[in-house]
Amino acid sequence: MSTSTTTRLMSFDEALEKFDPVMGLEVHVELNTASKMFCGCPTEFGAEPNTQVCPVCLGLPGAMPVVNEKAVESAMRIGLALNCQIAEWCRFARKNYFYPDMPKNFQTSQYDEPIAFDGWTEVEVDGETFRVDIERAHMEEDTGKSLHVGTSGRIHGADYSLVDYNRAGIPLIEIVTKPIVGTGAKAPLVAKAYVAQLRELLLGLGVSDVRMEQGSLRCDVNLSLRPVGQEAFGTRTETKNVNSLRSVERSVRYEIGRQGALLEDGGTVVQETRHWHEDTGVTTSGREKSDAEDYRYFPEPDLVPIAPSREWVEELRGSLPEPPREHRARLQAEWGFSDLEMRDTVGAGALLLVEQTIAAGASPAAARKWWLSDMARRANEQGVDLADLPVTPADVARVQALVDEGKINDKLARQVFDGVLAGEGTPDEVVAARGLAVVSDEGALSAAVDRAIEANPDVADKIRDGKVAAAGALIGAVMKEMRGQADAGRVRELIIEKLS
Amino acid sequence: MPDITREEVAHLADLARIDLSDAELDHLAPQLAVILDSVKSINEVAADDVPPTSHALPLTNVFRADVVRPGLTAEEALAGAPEVEQQRFSVPRILGEEA
16 A cells, blocks of 8 residues: 655554544435436436436526425435434525536535434444434435546546536435544444445435445545544544445545644644545545535525425335344344354445345355355455445355255355356356366265275274264365365265265 | 625636636626625515515425436537537536546
């Protein structure tokens, strides 16, 4: 991991001895409605540029927006799931700024009248519960996507930008926490756990695809330090582009070290936007943060106020899925996981994956085994979140089914995953293409066992004397001869049969 | 003391990405002050029993169902663009800010 030459970092431990971190997390969630927030354009990801646009989302003169009812409903359900109050009356507002990603020259958002406010949720880290208060959840629209053309690929040094407005106008909910205090050294993990839990909650609500790698869930991390014992907050920075769970944790850790060193050296933290660089694991200075008044918010005259009836709110409240804590407790009981197993599963960001793998037919133990050992190691090596590995819960369940059927063993299963992750196809396709099935030819197996016994007479004698544990050496010999493509359980049975 | 200072007008111009010369600022700032003053006269008409309003119609909850409707083709969407490249709007780079 490289850091920029001029940035001194304080070690995490030292920074935590001297300073108390205060965080604020802003999460933007793209809703999975069929159509956009204010027009009927489709919202599909990955369409050809500028094929999902109309006069409304292109900001053409005279075009009038109309609010998507499903998006309002989703916003209220998110608010309710986060224990928020739902506004009895609220409006949209224009957030004015001149940047080509919004063709209207303003973003339709909400300002001082969010649809949901004053909520809370609880996250758990290493068995400790932290309460995160929610300031607000408001409705807005996504922006277009700019492609900066030039030598560096970044805007500085770009000659011009190319804009695709397919994303402009997709409904977005921004969820803002109140300052999160008292997390100390657990701050990076609390931040990660909060975003992971939000993802779980949103998926449970069915309101978003929550694919961080596709940008349907994006996180901005506000962080400040104050000397231990001081009441007043320090100056904060806002780190943008934090688009994986792993990065949420790393960026908090990095900013703690950077601000700690800066304050220790007698410097001051500049209130600014900082950019997170996934590849190098550092943040760099962006623009100085605009004051809210620079956005010259005013009520959107083209949209009438929203006043959800209390009946509507209660109906939505009644349709909520069980809250994360209850959900986890139920799953843990169903799966028979110990507290530690459950904690590890949640901590690894694997809860949903394990749940979906079990739903696809795998046993809880097998689902946990694959995700927390094999897949966690691979994700770690590649520096990505578990959920971003190109392997699905259905793939994992299928591989385990192949193991259960005796078609492959665990060793071959790992090779199947190698293939799936390398994009060679489904588990069955990889098994066929790589010829990975175990040898089920009893004659060949039996002959290999005989050869192993003959080659290891001492071991064979031990087994004859009842020391069954010694069979491992013979199994190893047979597996080696079969180049791993044998069912170890069946080999053991054959050895015991022959030597008893 | 006018309601809007020369500095504020310069700042607004900056936000709107309009490059104003000193001479233009000298010319425009007092004009904006006059406009603001004129608009302010509405305050004198509005009594305490008239709440601030943002809409002329007493309507709430005007929604559309979440149904996809055909919009424009890429050709139609890009027809008015000064420059097009890779089926995208080509725009000048924006300095001092990053998306």
